[in-house]
Every structure is written in structure tokens, then in C-alpha cells.
Amino acid sequence: MPTRKQATQSVWTRPQSRREQPALSQEQIVSEAVRLLDAEGIDALSMRKLGARLDAGATSLYRHVANKDELIELVVDEIYGEIELPAADDTGTDWREAAAHCAHSLRAAILRHPWIASALGELGLSHLGPNMMRLSEEMLTLFSRAGFPLDEADQAVRTLFAYVTGMTTSEAAWLTTVARSGQNEQDWLDRLWPAAEEAVQGHPHLREGYAEARGRDPHESRDNNFHYGLDRVLDGLATRLPPAPTGLRPA
Known part of the structure; x- marks a missing residue:
């Protein structure tokens, strides 16, 4: 029986969740992640720490991003949005x-x-x-x-x-x-x-x-x-x- 090929893991290729409207938006998560990175650097970024800054558990973040790698993809694209x-x-x-x-x-x-x-x-x-x-x-x-x-x-x-x-x-x-x-x-x-x-x-x-x-x-x-x-x-x-x-x- 042929194996099913898995899609390349990325926030841009993963199907978006259609569950109820979450308390946090992706925009809020990304904006706070950029503030954290600007203040403390890449080594300080973690889903737990970001969740604490947003007064939310890490579980709330996982509605939008599967892991830290996807979060980094989002914040880097946010910075590309600043380019004229x-x-x-x-x-x-x-x-x-x-x-x-x-x-x-x-x-x-x-x-x-x-x-x-x-x-x-x-x-x-x-x-x-x-x-x-x-x-x-x-x-x-x-x-x-x-x-x-x-x-x-x-x-x-x-x-x-x-x-x-x-x-x-x-x-x-x-x-x-x-x-x-x-x-x-x-x-x-x-x-x-x-x-x-x-x-x-x-x-x-x-x-x-x-x-x-x-x-x-x-x-x-x-x-x-x-x-x-x-x-x-x-x-x-x-x-x-x-x-x-x-x-x-x-x-």
C-alpha cells in the first residue's frame, strides 16, 4: 500500500483551523513576538514565554502556530512588511x-x-x-x-x-x-x-x-x-x- 506523502511543514502550507473564534488573534501574537524579540533577542523566544506576555497559555498560541519554527516564519514576514x-x-x-x-x-x-x-x-x-x-x-x-x-x-x-x-x-x-x-x-x-x-x-x-x-x-x-x-x-x-x-x- 503506497505511503501518503506529507506536506512540507510550514505555517504557509498548514490548513488553517476553522474552530471557534480564538481569544487571541494571529496579529496579536505576531506583534507581541516582535516586541519580545526586539527587547530580548532570538534566544529568549519561546511559546511559553510569549504566552505569559499575552496573559494566555501556550495552548492558545497553538491555535495559530504549530511550533516555534512557524512563529519565526510569521514574525520574519511581518518584518518584510516594513520594507518600502x-x-x-x-x-x-x-x-x-x-x-x-x-x-x-x-x-x-x-x-x-x-x-x-x-x-x-x-x-x-x-x-x-x-x-x-x-x-x-x-x-x-x-x-x-x-x-x-x-x-x-x-x-x-x-x-x-x-x-x-x-x-x-x-x-x-x-x-x-x-x-x-x-x-x-x-x-x-x-x-x-x-x-x-x-x-x-x-x-x-x-x-x-x-x-x-x-x-x-x-x-x-x-x-x-x-x-x-x-x-x-x-x-x-x-x-x-x-x-x-x-x-x-x-x-
């Missing part, structure tokens, strides 16, 4: 400007919620969330209208998002480490510099780079690093576009 979408329906929109705006908005969202740096590596079918689907559709529309074939538009969007999440999750992890020290970023770096300069003594290029970086505003340096990489990604993607048609030569 490109104005893809505006035919006059410059694709690079719109893509850069979306990239900066994604970076800002990750830095507002640095715990997401850890959560992104644990996600299952996050791409099926409504906010992520909406973001993906708008970005594909933007790149398609810029002249990318649809299959390459998809690869271009993936490349852009991979750059932003890669750079920004590292940045978020760094800022989380600084926050745990109880110091601001500048004070943390000032205390770190002597050890860093000692470590690079045998590496001339690194030694020169560290010497040039000392005294710079760390926030400004992080911004500049992100801008540089983003511009280079967009430069590379631009080479994949067909050349713009030239106008007719005057008689």
Missing part, C-alpha cells in the same frame, strides 16, 4: 534608484530588528509569506520593466537581496555584540583599537587600512561600505541590460 516597495508601476521610475531605495529599506529593517540575522538561517518556506511574495513581485516587475528577461530578473533580485542580507546580517551581529557590552559603538572601538593594531603589525596592507580607519565615525564607515557594495552590484546588473535604442540620425 519600489514604485514599479511608475513607468518613469529609474530601476537603479528604485532598487537601491528598496535595498536601503531592507537594510534598515534588519538593523531595527537585529535578531533577524539569526532567524534568517532557520527559516523554512519564508518566500511563501504574503509580505515577501508582494516584495518579490514588485521587484520582479521593476527589473522586468527595466529590460531584464523574467528568468534573469529573478536572478538579479536574488543577487541584490543576497548582498543586502549578507552585509546587513553581519552588521547586525556586530551591533548586537556592541550592545551587549553596554557601550556605544565609538567607545567599544576605542577600547578595541590597541589590540587590533597589535594584531595587524605583521600585515602591511591591513596595518595601513587600520591606520586610515582610526578616528572615523563607525556609523558613517558602515554606511559607506554598504553604499560601495550596493553600487558595484547594481553596476554589474546594469551590464546585463540590452543597450538603449539610439534615436534616428537627422537627415
Whole structure:
């Protein structure tokens, strides 16, 4: 007798319960989970602790989510809902400007919620969330209208998002480490510099780079690093576009 295939476990694939209206809504659960994560980080998240914050038992939460993994899928999609979408329906929109705006908005969202740096590596079918689907559709529309074939538009969007999440999750992890020290970023770096300069003594290029970086505003340096990489990604993607048609030569 053939075995029945089970659906992939995800909050986006599980049939929703049709039982009586629960006391807690999914929106309440997700909003409180985001507040908990922002305040205490990913390690503090548990169904029991979240239930206590909502003055409800964990059983009430299980009406909406089967486990912690599904809860993480929901809260991450909630954060994707904060990202400003490109104005893809505006035919006059410059694709690079719109893509850069979306990239900066994604970076800002990750830095507002640095715990997401850890959560992104644990996600299952996050791409099926409504906010992520909406973001993906708008970005594909933007790149398609810029002249990318649809299959390459998809690869271009993936490349852009991979750059932003890669750079920004590292940045978020760094800022989380600084926050745990109880110091601001500048004070943390000032205390770190002597050890860093000692470590690079045998590496001339690194030694020169560290010497040039000392005294710079760390926030400004992080911004500049992100801008540089983003511009280079967009430069590379631009080479994949067909050349713009030239106008007719005057008689």
C-alpha cells in the first residue's frame, strides 16, 4: 500500500483551523513576538514565554502556530512588511534608484530588528509569506520593466537581496555584540583599537587600512561600505541590460 506523502511543514502550507473564534488573534501574537524579540533577542523566544506576555497559555498560541519554527516564519514576514516597495508601476521610475531605495529599506529593517540575522538561517518556506511574495513581485516587475528577461530578473533580485542580507546580517551581529557590552559603538572601538593594531603589525596592507580607519565615525564607515557594495552590484546588473535604442540620425 503506497505511503501518503506529507506536506512540507510550514505555517504557509498548514490548513488553517476553522474552530471557534480564538481569544487571541494571529496579529496579536505576531506583534507581541516582535516586541519580545526586539527587547530580548532570538534566544529568549519561546511559546511559553510569549504566552505569559499575552496573559494566555501556550495552548492558545497553538491555535495559530504549530511550533516555534512557524512563529519565526510569521514574525520574519511581518518584518518584510516594513520594507518600502519600489514604485514599479511608475513607468518613469529609474530601476537603479528604485532598487537601491528598496535595498536601503531592507537594510534598515534588519538593523531595527537585529535578531533577524539569526532567524534568517532557520527559516523554512519564508518566500511563501504574503509580505515577501508582494516584495518579490514588485521587484520582479521593476527589473522586468527595466529590460531584464523574467528568468534573469529573478536572478538579479536574488543577487541584490543576497548582498543586502549578507552585509546587513553581519552588521547586525556586530551591533548586537556592541550592545551587549553596554557601550556605544565609538567607545567599544576605542577600547578595541590597541589590540587590533597589535594584531595587524605583521600585515602591511591591513596595518595601513587600520591606520586610515582610526578616528572615523563607525556609523558613517558602515554606511559607506554598504553604499560601495550596493553600487558595484547594481553596476554589474546594469551590464546585463540590452543597450538603449539610439534615436534616428537627422537627415
